[in-house]
Amino acid sequence: MSLKHAILVLLETEPSSGYDLVKHFKRSLGYFWNAKHQQVYQQLKKLTEAQWVTFQAHSQSDKPDKKIYEITQRGKEELSKWIKQPVKTNRINDSLLVKLYGGHLAPRKNLMQELENHTEIHQSTLENLERIEQLYLSLNEEKKAHYLLPYMTLRRGIIGERAWLEWAEEVKNTLQRQSPDIKKAD
Amino acid sequence: MSLKHAILVLLETEPSSGYDLVKHFKRSLGYFWNAKHQQVYQQLKKLTEAQWVTFQAHSQSDKPDKKIYEITQRGKEELSKWIKQPVKTNRINDSLLVKLYGGHLAPRKNLMQELENHTEIHQSTLENLERIEQLYLSLNEEKKAHYLLPYMTLRRGIIGERAWLEWAEEVKNTLQRQSPDIKKAD
DNA sequence: AAGATCATGTAAGAGGTTACATGATTGA
DNA sequence: TCAATCATGTAACCTCTTACATGATCTT
Incomplete structure (x- = not known):
C-alpha cells in the first residue's frame, strides 16, 4: 500500500x-x-x-x-x-452510489437533498483546485516545468470534479422529471 | 461503513x-x-x-x-x-497519482508505459459500461423506470471513466511534448 | 492435462477510523 | 470566552488484503 x-x-x-x-x-x-x-x-x-x-x-x-x-x-x-513498479488500479468504494442504487428504499426528497449536499462539497473542492491552478499558471516557464507532474495530478482533480458535477446535474434533472411533484410532497 | x-x-x-x-x-x-x-x-x-x-x-x-x-x-x-442517513463523501486514495506526483524519480518511459496500461483498463471498463447502457436503453418504459436508479449509478461509471481517459490523454500529450525524444531513448 | 467455474471458508496481518488525551497561543 | 491553530500521541476496534485450504465438474 x-x-x-x-x-x-x-x-x-x-x-x-x-x-x-x-x-x-x-x-x-x-x-x-x-x-x-x-x-x-x-x-x-x-x-x-x-x-x-x-x-x-x-x-x-x-x-x-x-x-x-x-x-x-x-x-x-x-x-x-x-x-x-506498476501500481494497481484503484479500488473505488462509494457509499453514495450504494445509497442511490438502493434509493427506492429512501424518500425521494431525501435523495435529492443528499445530492444537493454532496454537490456543494464537490463544487467548493473544484473552486479550490481551480484557484490553485491559477497560481500554477501564473508561474514562470521554469517553475511551471518544475511543478509539471504535481500539476498533472491537480488536473486529475479538476477534470474529475467537473465530471462529478456534470453527473449530479444529470441525476437531479432525471429525478426531478420523474417525480415533478417532489416539492409539493411534504 | x-x-x-x-x-x-x-x-x-x-x-x-x-x-x-x-x-x-x-x-x-x-x-x-x-x-x-x-x-x-x-x-x-x-x-x-x-x-x-x-x-x-x-x-x-x-x-x-x-x-x-x-x-x-x-x-x-x-x-x-x-x-x-447522510453518507460521507468518499475517501480517495489513488496510488497512480502518488506515483505521478513523485514521477521525477522514475524514468519518463516508465510513467508513459504506466499511463498506457491504465488507459487500456479504463478503456475496457468504459466499453463494458456502455454495453450495459445499451441493454438498459433497449428496455421498455416500465422497466426503464424500474431500473432508473441503478442506471444512474451506471452513468456515474460512464461519465467518470470518460473523464479519466480525457485526463490521461492530456497527460500523455503533455509529457510527450515536454520530452519529444522519448521514443528514441531506448 | 491444464485451466476455468462453481462454492466455501480460516488466519494472520496491514491499513484505517474513532475515541480519548494534553496543552499553549492567538484571534474574533 | 470560544474556537482555531499548533503539535503529538495511544488504544481499541473495524475493515480489507494476502496467503492458505479443499474439491468437484466442465471445457479446451
Missing part, C-alpha cells in the same frame, strides 16, 4: 513534521490521498523503525516542540524501487 | 449466495464497490450473527452445496434506517 510511499514522496521534496504532512494531505494531495493525523503519526513511527526516515527534535518556545522527519538513503532506495 | 449495507441492498432485491454476491460486485456494482470473496464471506457471517440476514443450505448434486442468504425483517429495518 502507499501511505508510506506518499509520505516518502513528500519527504523527498522537503523534511517535514507530522503536522506539516497532515496539512499537505489536506491541501495539495488531498484530492487524491487522504490520511488522518493519527494514521500519519502511526506510519511515521513504522517508517522510523524501518529506518526509511529519521527525525530530529526541534524545541520551540512559543509553540509545541516538533519532530522534523527526513528521508534516509534507505528510504530513497525503497521509494525509487516502488516508483518503478 | 457500507460493505454490510451494500450486501443488504443486493439481498433486498433477491436472495443470493455469497458467490452470487461476489459476482454482483464484479459486474453491476463493480465500478463503485469492490469486495473480495473472503471479505464477503466474513461479512455474511457477521450479518448472520447480527440477525440481519439468514440462510438456507441448498445441496446440489453436480455442484458444491451453497447457502442462500436472505434479508430479515431486522435487516430491512437497519437498511432503511441507514439509507435515510
